[in-house]
Amino acid sequence: MEINELLQIANEDKILNDKGTAHMTINLNKVVSKNLVPGLHIDTEEMEDGVKAKIVVDEGVVIEKQVHLCFGVTHEQAVQRILMDIDIKKGASISVLSHCVFPRAVHVKHIMDAKIRIGEGAAYTYEEKHIHSEHGGIEVYPKAVVDLDRGARFKTTFELVRGRVGLLDIDYDITGYDESVMEMMSKVSGREDDLIKIREAGSLVGEKARGVLTSRVAVRGNAKAEVYNVLKATAPYARGHVDCKEIIQDNGTATAIPIVEVSNPKAHVTHEAAIGSVDTKQLETLMSRGLDEEEAVELIINGLLS
Amino acid sequence: MAMLELKSINLNLGGKPILSNVNIDFWEGHVHAVVGPNGAGKSTLANVIMGLEGYRKVEGDIIFNGTSIKDMGIAERAKLGITLGWQEPARYEGLTVGKFIMASAKDKSVDTAKDVLEMVGLNPEDYLQRAVDKTLSGGERKKVELASILAMRPRLVLLDEPDSGIDVSSLEKIFDGIKLLRSFGSTVILITHSIAVMKQAEHAFLFCGGKLVTKGSADKIEGFFEGECLPCEHKNAPDEGDIYGN
Ligand SMILES: Nc1ncnc2c1ncn2[C@@H]1O[C@H](COP(=O)(O)OP(=O)(O)OP(=O)(O)O)[C@@H](O)[C@H]1O
Numbered sequence A: 001m002e003i004n005e006l007l008q009i010a011n012e013d014k015i016l017n018d019k020g021t022a023h024m025t026i027n028l029n030k031v032v033s034k035n036l037v038p039g040l041h042i043d044t045e046e047m048e049d050g051v052k053a054k055i056v057v058d059e060g061v062v063i064e065k066q067v068h069l070c071f072g073v074t075h076e077q078a079v080q081r082i083l084m085d086i087d088i089k090k091g092a093s094i095s096v097l098s099h100c101v102f103p104r105a106v107h108v109k110h111i112m113d114a115k116i117r118i119g120e121g122a123a124y125t126y127e128e129k130h131i132h133s134e135h136g137g138i139e140v141y142p143k144a145v146v147d148l149d150r151g152a153r154f155k156t157t158f159e160l161v162r163g164r165v166g167l168l169d170i171d172y173d174i175t176g177y178d179e180s181v182m183e184m185m186s187k188v189s190g191r192e193d194d195l196i197k198i199r200e201a202g203s204l205v206g207e208k209a210r211g212v213l214t215s216r217v218a219v220r221g222n223a224k225a226e227v228y229n230v231l232k233a234t235a236p237y238a239r240g241h242v243d244c245k246e247i248i249q250d251n252g253t254a255t256a257i258p259i260v261e262v263s264n265p266k267a268h269v270t271h272e273a274a275i276g277s278v279d280t281k282q283l284e285t286l287m288s289r290g291l292d293e294e295e296a297v298e299l300i301i302n303g304l305l306s
Numbered sequence B: 001m002a003m004l005e006l007k008s009i010n011l012n013l014g015g016k017p018i019l020s021n022v023n024i025d026f027w028e029g030h031v032h033a034v035v036g037p038n039g040a041g042k043s044t045l046a047n048v049i050m051g052l053e054g055y056r057k058v059e060g061d062i063i064f065n066g067t068s069i070k071d072m073g074i075a076e077r078a079k080l081g082i083t084l085g086w087q088e089p090a091r092y093e094g095l096t097v098g099k100f101i102m103a104s105a106k107d108k109s110v111d112t113a114k115d116v117l118e119m120v121g122l123n124p125e126d127y128l129q130r131a132v133d134k135t136l137s138g139g140e141r142k143k144v145e146l147a148s149i150l151a152m153r154p155r156l157v158l159l160d161e162p163d164s165g166i167d168v169s170s171l172e173k174i175f176d177g178i179k180l181l182r183s184f185g186s187t188v189i190l191i192t193h194s195i196a197v198m199k200q201a202e203h204a205f206l207f208c209g210g211k212l213v214t215k216g217s218a219d220k221i222e223g224f225f226e227g228e229c230l231p232c233e234h235k236n237a238p239d240e241g242d243i244y245g246n
């Protein structure tokens, strides 16, 4: 399979011809293409089983167009390790759309290990979309440690709703200093014997730091999901919310463990978790419009994960 | 001709009778109102006709176009052209108004979705991409519900309190929607305790305590409702605020 096909699958083939759009494409351990814009630096080092990338956005630089990253594995069997070191300097701003595409994977292990620093008043939006094969033999380990300086903003969305999950083990740790904002959202749909583990931990250590951890998970067949959200607030006026919704069908099982910990009387953290089948009224409404039960469930779940 | 016949319907819920010996014929192509005070059993009757979960264990029979639908599920009844607009419509995270309407529609095109939104007074540009979630106001959600029903072109439609949460200026849009349904040939059953909504109907059925008390032309029942029902001390008679507070 050619890398071009991979880009087509991700609907990324056209955008990469635009010289004004920064991008980088990696196939297994090779940097296949790269385009930079002023103020954005990406240094890469190819390893035996992956790529090391250092990404820097210079102070005060606002990158207007969304940056496109593609991490692909066109092989059936492989291990891909991506080590990222991301530094968004003071007052800079960048938005990244990242595709992880494993269309033929039978036994593929993808490890993403990121260290992210977002400087004072800087903003980083990171959207990661996975496209997997229909084999269940994929293992994905996204791991990130993120530090948000005063007034920094970090918004991340992780989406795995196309193809089989296989094994997913997310581990995010974010620390927010004064007036910073963290928003983490994961949307995952599991089937057959997929196993989904999501661990998102936020520490609101600065005054007026804010954080929202959101998870939306659907498990069907014999799939299992464990969502472990931890949100701690230790500074005055820190505000946080954990919101986990899991829909189970067939023999799916789901666990939600929200931990909220507050050690400052002026801080405030809330949580909500809901696990269950599809809501009866939602289902009955769609059925009363002529949809079969399966069609109605599909529409409701697709909405939740959209 | 009677399109829907309710024959000796009895329903007990939580150990008490909620509907008692209800016999009604609803006429094809006509607009009917089922009226009565809070707790009279109006929504229950609608849920029984739609076949909702928890409202299926009824005695008696429900005949639609000559065939019993009593043992049919919701989807089966809907495929015959029966639908229900909820008193409190469901909300869906992430599902857009456009997709919701198109899922209901007979003709599943964006143009249909646009048309029906306009019919209920919602600008398609503003609403097609909105989610049918808690960010819609109660009134907007009711209008989207009616729009989806208009798109479905049902043969029989039950509208439970179509005016609840609707402001005075939008009320005419809802009434226009009811007229449109009628012009499509739909048989309409309005569930209400509002005189203004009752006036949209030709026939009315007055319920109290789970029983059909009286029936007749909407004009006649309106007089009875105001004259006999409102002053009544019966425990599920509402105070006046409930009736005129729309
Ligand atoms: N599942 C149930 N279990 C027990 N009682 C029920 C159930 N559903 C409805 N009821 C009762 O049946 C009665 C009729 O309820 P229903 O909702 O049909 O009234 P309504 O006429 O629609 O009133 P409103 O005008 O307030 O909407 C009420 O006393 C209600 O509490």
Ligand SMILES: [Mg+2]
Pocket: B042, B043, B044, B087, B160
């Ligand atoms: Mg009611």
